[in-house]
Amino acid sequence: MSRDYGQYCGLARALDVIGDRWNLLIVRQLLLGPARYGDLREALSGIATNLLAGRLRDLETAGVIERRLSEGGNAITYALTAWGAELREPINGLIRWSTPLMIRGPEDDEFRPEWMSLALRALFAGRVPVDQTAAVNISVAGDLIQLRATPTGVDVGLPDGRDVDAVLSADAPIVLGLAAGVLTIDAVAPAVIIDGDIAALRAIIEAPSTMAGLSKT
Amino acid sequence: MSRDYGQYCGLARALDVIGDRWNLLIVRQLLLGPARYGDLREALSGIATNLLAGRLRDLETAGVIERRLSEGGNAITYALTAWGAELREPINGLIRWSTPLMIRGPEDDEFRPEWMSLALRALFAGRVPVDQTAAVNISVAGDLIQLRATPTGVDVGLPDGRDVDAVLSADAPIVLGLAAGVLTIDAVAPAVIIDGDIAALRAIIEAPSTMAGLSKT
């Protein structure tokens, strides 16, 4: 841990724990599920190994993550503690806050479908008023489809009511776009092109941590 | 700004903007209201002047804060942009997450009443179920009083229904404590002792940015 702020303030104390570089990205990865050391090293794309080891130690002693010895004791798995998992809420808030930074597209940045999955969840999480429907737009080969969150669940459809299968084909390039305003449909910018089909898209919605079938093009 | 993460991920892009050391604490201060350079320098207790100047420039070019020239153009005031002010939500989330870190008390850390004000707001903000009452405990000279947020507003009272004036006197030391669990009344730990009276306490509730009358002992 780098130097303490030395302030009796909730934000300062939180940042004393998770404010160091890479820390919140480690938590982000573990929000997708427990992971091995090598998984984290790969997902954090070039983090120095000494840094990763140090951060994992810091986060463990702070009580944010824990090591699990799986089957036989030879494989170490990292997972969030209950308290660490509660970072999902503020992280979701930061993801929602970042939408203006996302609409310019990936440019040269790395992309992983799991991150888009997190973003979709963040945009929906707790943002659906009781009697209202929230939607995130997805542009598919020029057509616009919507992910809609309702009080009873999440469904997929076209704005005009047609079924998505009318638009989606197994080999159509799918452009996932985040709405410029959180949960509004005002503007959609192409974000990233994913090879996928409707089954893979539904998989994002239903079980975001299983992203098999999606890959960057 | 330090090095980009280079990931097309909402969290990573957010941290590219506000992830550097001191940045979120600057935003925290500006959430309390616009401030001068010297105000920030003092509230951030020993931040190097070159760092503060650099961070303010970074945050301005990123669109999080803006400079205002007040009266005549000789006094520069820093304030949040509309987008910057939207950081209140994730910051509140981090403050709520940090409650386990706060119950051990201030120890050697600096304390400012404005930060406690922010914490109280964070604990209440958007956390009050429609038909339920949320409360934060405040221990006053041994007695327990509660700040209660209801759908219709915030009020102060004793758990047994007596009026707070029965407990509070003008010169009683007031111990503000954050509940161990967010918005539960299970445990209260002394947090910080403040000289104050009931008028000053009500001032926290009604206008958190005007903290006149409260001082650390």
Next chain:
DNA sequence: CCGCATCCTCATGGATACTG
């Protein structure tokens, strides 16, 4: 005074090599 810019020292991060 306020609002920075410069200079210097040292802790921290980043990249690579190496080891149980």
Next chain:
DNA sequence: CAGTATCCATGAGGATGCGG
């Protein structure tokens, strides 16, 4: 595979200076 060790670059912290 899961780290540790090493070396260098960079950024933080602190003091000081300087123009308006």
